[in-house]
Amino acid sequence: MLILQVCADQGIAPGGTKGASVHLRHVAGALGNRGHRVVTVAKREPVYVNPHPAPVRSLDRGLLAAVREFGLPNLVYERYSLGHTAALEFAHGHDLPFVLEVNSPLTVEALTQRHAPVGFAEHAAEERLFREADSVVVVSRPLADYVERLRGRSDGIVVVPNGVDPAAFPITAAHTGGSTLAFLGHPKPWHGVSRLADVVAAVASRHPAVSIVVIGGGLGVGELMHRARATGVDDRITVTGPLGENGVATILFDSAVGVAPYPPNDFFYFSPLKVVEYMMAGLPVVASAVGDVAATVGDGGFVVDPADDDALASAVSLLLHDPNLRRRLGGIGRRRALAEFTWDRVASQIEQAASALVGGSR
Structure with a gap:
């Protein structure tokens, strides 16, 4: 055809x-x-x-x-x-x-x-x-x-x-003890990325090495950095700029958790690429319960109330504390992505x- x-x-x-x-x-x-x-x-x-x-x-x-x-x-x-x-x-x-x-x-x-x-x-x-x-x-x-x-x-x-393309993720996240939270994409207002500054500030006392990598860039990064400076965590944030697929896969391999911190939204019509890419990379997902996100993640991570920053931070902290849990949930997500996405x-x-x-x- x-x-x-x-x-x-x-x-x-x-x-x-x-x-x-x-x-x-x-x-x-x-x-x-x-x-x-x-x-x-x-x-x-x-x-x-x-x-x-x-x-x-x-x-x-x-x-x-x-x-x-x-x-x-x-x-x-x-x-x-x-x-x-x-x-x-x-x-x-x-x-x-x-x-x-x-x-x-x-x-x-x-x-x-x-x-x-x-x-x-x-x-x-x-x-x-x-x-x-x-x-x-x-x-x-x-x-x-x-x-x-x-x-x-x-x-x-x-x-x-x-x-997602399985060939882009031939190996999965190592889960060797790192504490990097990965956000994949060019931040937009509906992504809720600025919330990650508060998440890092909340878990830093328990996980001193926690950091964020934004795999992307653009004007939306400014809101995150503004909030990060206000909470004193701007030195924990890395912004890569646009990357090709190999660069994305390499960073996800070295990350601990994939995050999608969407704010409340009564009409969340998206099918987030970032979520299924985290899953294919073997990362556990922490995401907001909006739209079809919970149905996508399944048992491959934690889905929390989009209005509850404490729940978001608690889910991240739990995963950073337990590499075996990260490995297990990441494996579930990977298998789910291979079968359905x-x-x-x-x-x-x-x-x-x-x-x-x-x-x-x-």
């Missing part, structure tokens, strides 16, 4: 390090590994931190330019981008099945998190895409409920949580949804 993967989001660079770029790359790669030909058509020019596994062509040149070069696809598969309906219209115009991948409710996100203006056109485009897509792939149950309300029906909605599993679920639309051809 020839699949045209479309991404009209200017903020998502094929080959980049942010979570959306990781997702774009691995969906393309996993579908390719299952025998499909994938061509990615993107608004943003590619970068080469992590090479994209499919040919990348510019969306500015139009979808027809890609078709002239590679042939008419069997499927148009678009990562939902705010206000973009051209891929849907292209698919309809050429009598092709259209699958929409929805990673977040972009109109809600733009208003509540990015404080960006969203008008009637963007809302209308979102509802149209949800209603007219032949199938909608979403990353979480809360997001499925959101799509269903606008789509007006549940048929064609498939929940496919994010995955690989990119091949993601691709197989997408393939299943697509095959029903294109008659199972490849």
Whole structure:
């Protein structure tokens, strides 16, 4: 099957390090590994931190330019981008099945998190895409409920949580006595990363070597560092900046606990890549009980009340105190990730949804 993967989001660079770029790359790669030909058509020019596994062509040149070069696809598969309906219209115009991948409710996100203006056109485009897509792939149950309300029906909605590449983590965390807490990603307001300064301050008396490594960077680090200076723990924080997969795996191998300290959120629609990557690396997870996070972590760590900083610190302290417990929970998480959260599993679920639309051809 020839699949045209479309991404009209200017903020998502094929080959980049942010979570959306990781997702774009691995969906393309996993579908390719299952025998499909994938061509990615993107608004943003590619970068080469992590090479994209499919040919990348510019969306500015139009979808027809890609078709002239590679042939008419069997499927148009678009990562939902705010206000973009051209891929849907292209698919309809050429009598092709259209699958929409929805990673977040972009109109809600733009208003509540990015404080960006969203008008009637963007809302209308979102509802149209949800209603007219032949199938909608979403990353979480809360997001499925959101799509269903606008789509007006549940048929064609498939929940496919994010995955991780086992090959990127050939060895698992050593658990040899270190006291480093790992946060993977470029901090955003909804990550709650500044809370980690208080966690470190709370457990430092019992674990004098405790530290944090932020595997990423960006403007969001400033809030964490501000809080760290206020609590006197700024010397315990390391920020790596963007890293490729090998660099990420190396740091997780040397860490003790993977943390995801999300604040309270009544509509947590994410499927956090960081959580499944911690699990694949053999790290026990300490995370907030929001959205589908508890269902993802299972018995691979501790999930606590998102409003309870003391519970967060207590869970971290317990794990730092007991390397055998870290090893046991990390092993449970690793096995769970291998069974349920690989990119091949993601691709197989997408393939299943697509095959029903294109008659199972490849």
